Amino acid sequence: TNGKGSTSAFIASLLKGSGLKVGVLTSPHLVSFTERIRVNSEEITEYEVMSLTEEIRSKVVDFSPTFFEVVTALAFLYFQRKRIDITLSVETINKLKRLSKETGKPISHIIEQKI
Numbered sequence: 001t002n003g004k005g006s007t008s009a010f011i012a013s014l015l016k017g018s019g020l021k022v023g024v025l026t027s028p029h030l031v032s033f034t035e036r037i038r039v040n041s042e043e044i045t046e047y048e049v050m051s052l053t054e055e056i057r058s059k060v061v062d063f064s065p066t067f068f069e070v071v072t073a074l075a076f077l078y079f080q081r082k083r084i085d086i087t088l089s090v091e092t093i094n095k096l097k098r099l100s101k102e103t104g105k106p107i108s109h110i111i112e113q114k115i
Helices: 004-017 046-059 067-081 090-103 107-114
Strands: 022-025 037-039 086-088
Touching (some): 037 067, 046 067
Parallel strands (some): 022 086
Antiparallel strands (some): 022 037
């Protein structure tokens, strides 16, 4: 892989150490779907996945969302309810990697400047 999972874990650890409540959305999962959605290193439960999926399904009318769209909606709804301070996703990691490459500074330095 490209290291997005380990990069996410590293960044989440830095942010959590700064006192922030961190939501992480990654893909793909290795063993269980619940690995994809975490708050402060704790995976969403299977019950929460089923409950939120049903809630989303009940509100989707005349629209056939993709798997990615449903997972993203599920994660962001979960993060909202958990009242997180910051979300890390594949897009976040890619942006931080790009900034690191462009500036020549490590990701940890970029995060310190942004917090």
